Amino acid sequence: MYTPAHFAASPDSISHLLTRPAAANLVTKTSQGLLATLLPFAYDPSIGEHGALLAHVARNNTQWSEPAIGESLMIVQGADAYISPSWYASKAEHGRVVPTWNYSTVHVYGRLVIHDDPAWVAGQVRRLTGVHEAGFDHPWSVDDAPERYISGQLRGIVGIELLITRIEAKTKLSQNRPDADIDGVVAGLSARGESDSAADVERARPERS
Incomplete structure (x- = not known):
């Protein structure tokens, strides 16, 4: 990944992107070519040397049954947004500004492990559900559904574990940009209702010496 020094992600930024409720594109190289699937995931830093991303796919999705060649990749995206040069204080000063696109991304590489095991998949589904239901006043639980129904659903999916070997992040x-321009970006994004992007910009604001 092309990453200029001023856009290098901090450990805290990487942790934020991996631990928040999100989905990632799983990309594998196979004998059939490149395959990709968007999957909700849960991050477990305690697995292996560098942690793991845990997910599941539909049994009918052939990506799990096509052996991966070499490393697999999961691409995690944070909030992204168009940035108008009209938000910059610099525009009024000298006009030498152009539009750009703000984004955060983590490329997680690793060894793909398949878990065609109902017990493992059930644990992963409970973990993933817990991540995404945590913010609800009345969180839904797997136990809220009939056991027979859940057993049938679990037979239709297969577990995915990406044992992390390396991470690239931006x-x-x-x-x-100068602080005055950053102020304008935060204000512009907030006014447009893109609060997540505005919060990310504020979180990444450099400390000036």
């Missing part, structure tokens, strides 16, 4: 969030 947070392109206006860190290269």
